[in-house]
Amino acid sequence: MEATLSLRQKALKINLAKRFYGTFAEIGAGQEVARHFFQAGGSSGSIAKTISAYDMTFSDSIYGKEPSGRYVTQSRLLRMLDKEFQLLEERLGETRGKNHQFFVFANTVAALNFQRTNEAHGWLGMRFQDAPGSEVSDVVIHVRMLDPQNLLQQDALGIMGLNLAYASLFLAHDPECFIRSLMDHLDTSRIEVNFIRFGGKIFKDVDNRLMNLQLLKEGYTHAIMFDEQGEVVLANDVLYKKDVLVVRGSYRPPTLVSMDMIKTGVANFAKDFGKKVEDVVTISEITISTLKADDGDITKEDFLARVDLMCAMGQKVLITNYPQYYKLANYFAKFNVPHLGLVLGIYNFQQIFTEEYANVEGGILAALGQLFRDNVKVYIYPYKSEKGAIETLANLKVPAQFDHLFAHIKAMKQIDDVGNYNKDILHIYSSKVLQMVVNNESGWEAMVPPQVAKNINDKCLFGHPCFIGKKNKE
DSSP: OOOOOOHHHHHHHHHTSSSEEEEEEEESSOSHHHHHHHHHSOGGGTEEEEEOOOSHHHHHHHHOOOTTOOSSSHHHHHHHHHHHHHHHHHHHHHHHTTTOEEEEEEEEEEOOOTTSOSOOEEEEEEEEESSTTOOEEEEEEEEEEOOSSHHHHHHHHHHHHHHHHHHHHHSTTOHHHHHHHTTTTOOTTTEEEEEEEEEESTTTTOOHHHHHHHHHHTTSOSEEEEOTTSOEEOHHHHHTTOOEEEEEOOOSSOOHHHHHHHHHHHHHHHHHTTOOGGGSEEEEEEEGGGGBOTTSOBOHHHHHHHHHHHHHTTOEEEEESOOSHHHHHHHHHTTTOSOEEEEEEHHHHHGGGSHHHHTSTTHHHHHHHHHSOTTEEEEEEOEEOTTSOEEOGGGOOOOGGGHHHHHHHHHTTOEEEOOSOOGGGTTOOHHHHHHHHHTTOTTGGGGSOHHHHHHHHHHTGGGOOHHHHHHHHO
């Protein structure tokens, strides 16, 4: 990795390279990115045009109207990249196309308004060539601006945009280094990067799921989401003002119990709040701590296997760094979720009454107050011990000092046992299934959904000794 350059050095390196030439199109928060290139000097060597179409009529005339009527969207950003790159090729293809790599930087942003009542966020993107006349590559990111003042947000946006432009032109060969460089001269108290998508010629072998996991590992965001097709999506687009049920698990691998937790959880949640099951957004959530191997690192193959299997079962997947449930509840509160349901196993629920929660700022009372908001209900899935005893809320034991709190929570009727669960599968434990898979023991296939068993066997997932198994059969 090269030493971190100053902002001026980055802009100047692009300006003086004599091979990059392009357009800066910025909507919202000023022309903060282009400003860095003008102030660095030598900008005539790299800038063909800058544009800032603030007025909606002008913007629609240039880029077309958005069906949603919204302007700070990924689709708007892509329209901007399409239009501006097309103009570069049409107007400068013959004169500069043989010796220059064209690029377009674009953003569409809503910085903090004067009343401070809006969400400050934006979409930024680069479309660029890696050689004159070559096919293009794209990088698109979404950011949340966290500074308390509009002027500071503009400054952060300008830095992020410059970092994105520099990384696209000089670090595209190393996507992980690319991602780390986005926060040069910034920190996570100022800006959050919660989505990234690479595409096009240079990035044809890049797995965007792993790149978004990198954002989470670097601490640039707290959560990433995948839809049922395994595509990375922006959580706000999926969750905003929707009723949501979250089922936490390790899903290593998904078992019949995992699927029963989801099925019974959503049925109970829909009934309690008078909703249709199909109108509830159901999410399988995995904390990043459960992705870590014994050495503390995250195994990419293990991560991809879990996401692929849950998506194959028709589930949306959320990966978070929220081990505490109250933080998870706070996360969903940002999306104005009308009703939130959490399905927890007995063991996971007992973690609430531990020192980890008692030692948070404000103590366990503050943590429980944030978890049990007026719109939140927790469902407990039972546990069957090796002796055959079934544990539910009725016989759940918590430390004596928390007995009164536990009784209060139950009296609030914001916690309940999951009803109509399948008693015949409570003997299935994910850890036991995993051990059987690794040891190539028979019988584990009956403990997981058929599609999960087929994928594990066909793709040698979770340490499955496929070749050993094949050799034995031979």
